[in-house]
Amino acid sequence: MKPAVLLFALVPTLLLAQQGTQPQPGEPIDFMTIVIEGKETLNLPKSLLKVAPQLPAPYDSVALDSINPLEKVPLFRSSPPEQPRHIVLQSNDKLTLEASAGLYGFATIAGHLQTPVAHYTLDLDALLDRGGDYVPNADYLRTRLHAITRTAYQTSADQPYTVNSGEFLFDHHRYQLFALPTAPQRSLRRLSLAIAQQGTLGERSFNATLGIRNTHLTHTDSISTDESELGGTVRVDALHLDEQRIEAMADISYRNYRGTALHFHTIGLIGHRDDSTLALRATLAAQIATTSWRTTEFSPRVEIGTTWRTFESLWLDASLSTGMEAVRFAELSAESLYITDTAAIGVRRASYRVGITATYAPTDAFMVELSAAMASFADAPFLETLPDATMAPFYAAQLVRSADLRFQYIPASSNHVAATVHLRDAQFSDGSRVPYQPILRATVEYGRAISDRLIGSVQCGYVSTRLPARSSTSSLGGFFLLGGHVEYQLSPMIAITSTFDNLLGSVYERWLGYRERGSFVGIGAIVRL
Secondary structure, three states: HHHHHHHHOOOOOOOOOEEEOOOOOOOOOOOOOOOOOOOOOOOOOOHHHOOOOOOOOOOHHHHHHHOOOOOOOOOOOOOOOOOOOOOOOOOOEEEEEEEEEEEOEEEEEEEEEEEEEOOOOEEEEEEEEEEEOOOOOEEEEEEEEEEEEEEEOOOOOOOOEEEEEEEEEEEEEHHHHHOOOOOOOEEEEEEEEEEEEEEEEEEEEEEEEEEEEEEEEOOOEEEEEEEEEEEEEEEEEEEEEEEEEEEEEEEEEEEOOEEEEEEEEEEEEEEEEEEEOOEEEEEEEEEEEEEEOOOOEEEEEEEEEEEEEOOOEEEEEEEEEEEEEEEOHHHHHHHHHOOOOOOOOOEEEEEEOOOOOOEEEEOOOOEEEEEEEEEEOOOOOOOOOOOOOOOOEEEEEEEEEEEEEEEOOOOOOEEEEEEEOOOOOOOOOOEEEOOOOOOEEEEEEEEOOOOOOEEEEEEEEOOOOOOOOOOOOOEOOOOEEEEEEEEEOOOEEEEEEEEOOOOOOOEEEEEEOOOOOOOOOEEEEEEOO
């Protein structure tokens, strides 16, 4: 695993893993990012989708290999490699600008700036997004600025590199609770800053992060909810012998939520054993957390995992764990913009989690991944719709069983087929279904480079029925989505695009009372410099 990737993988709560682009009020569920619980994106050619440019790798492999002083394991991967994008080559554009407009008054302006200089990179994304009144009061306005900077340096020519990283995010939404006739105004702002460093102290390697985050929700300009967090992580090699190593770790988080101090701390050891075909890892730690209802929770955290490369093209991953996870208002508001301003903040306590994944990738053109998992939670949050059209988290014991299929096939350099199927059975201890958890989600896409200038794709998605509340006697209906995207290259720098959404005219709601957009057509232009 490349060190720059490892660096960010260690800090999910600080480096905004939960702060990805979220669907806005009235914004349709994108066919390749069908959203019922988080976002799921297939690995499709960039020019087939109307998305922001992907961040390129900041350094070449030679420089990155010298950063991590630990022994390299070139044959081991914790996940399969991302499939090559045969239809369109990876972009080397330094600046990309995109503008689009469509029915109901929807309009978007987006830009991405990439400035690589030797061992320094700055990636900057900006977005201005306006949603239209496809139903009364469903319009919204969103502004977003996201910056990532990375640098690597050596104290001397014979020393390994030290990698420094920083991330800044500003995300602001103005929208309305349009499920109510009065349509109260709302404003949600997310602000985050994080820094991270990976390097060595003598013979010991380390990873360290420090981050601050603030989430502020204003309801009708008079009621507000605020969550501020200061947190950090540290990983230091305590012992390193050949293929075995032990890390000392500490994850510390201090939060203030609506005037209540909340903490979530984990301190322990992580053991690793890696060779060319087998990787083993084990975590033993102690956890302490507090809740917004002023209780203190303690738990051991135990995790055992393995990755086995049985053949050159087959990977098997398995894991077993128990412990607690923090629940944050920032994550609840990212899952649903309609979250209540008095949300209860607790912890997710897993009695056990077990999972296995098999990945088969015999060639660059074909990949299939199968996974199955089961988790028993002594306490875990779930969302329900309240009478005031907001969403509230409640906590209860749950049993969750799931199975997933991911498939990708590139039969020729101008074709691409991809699909995902998610099966999820989430139940309470009495056997009733957990609200807003569909049993089935599925997506399929076919993309084709019709000519040297013209690229098109067709997407289809399905989401099964969901319950809006635990005691509900009726459910939100399942729905199909059908759409497409076309891009025509006028010149090496300029392209025009057209997007078609919900061509079947499906009437559906992600959250009770909040109808999503119907059939939609939009046009746009992309400038790449």
